[in-house]
Amino acid sequence: MVDEGDPKDVVEILRSFELGQVCRGVVSSIKPFGVFVDLGDVDGMVNMAELSWRRFDDPSEVVEVGQEIVVMVLDVDLERERMSLSLKALQDDPLVELTRTRLGAVLRAPVTKVIPFGVFVEIGDGIEGLVHISEFPDGELPSEGHELLVRIADINLGRHRTRLELA
Incomplete structure (x- = not known):
């Protein structure tokens, strides 16, 4: 997801991210399947399975909208214009x-x-x-x-x- 006010090409923005890269972002929304994180010009998604090692029922038990978090880039899909992120990858197992x-x-x-x-x-x-x-x-x-x-x-x-x- 790209900021509507930004004239940059989505694919160009996504190409600037590397697998394994650690980024700081802000939780922009919480959905039943995970959370979206605003990384500046683009949002990435943290799937439920990548939020925490702990068992939880709802993503809001782990993060809240507006919270600043540090995530790792797991995948950049240029074709679908999506980026997968992980909070769990930066936590000790x-x-x-x-x-x-x-x-x-x-x-x-x-x-x-x-x-x-x-x-x-x-x-x-x-x-x-x-x-x-x-x-x-x-x-x-x-x-x-x-x-x-x-x-x-x-x-x-x-x-x-x-x-x-x-x-």
């Missing part, structure tokens, strides 16, 4: 830190989501892990908010998943 310090750790963690094949529990600041239904001898899953004593059994950085066992 909390799962990487977890692998350095906590594999095998036992901790008390609240259930954040119940699904047919298990429960997700929060094991760190915004980090969730799965306790598979097979860990529950009677097959009955605890409800959201219930605290469990869990052990971090495996961390798969490639799939960005953490497997937990009942301790």
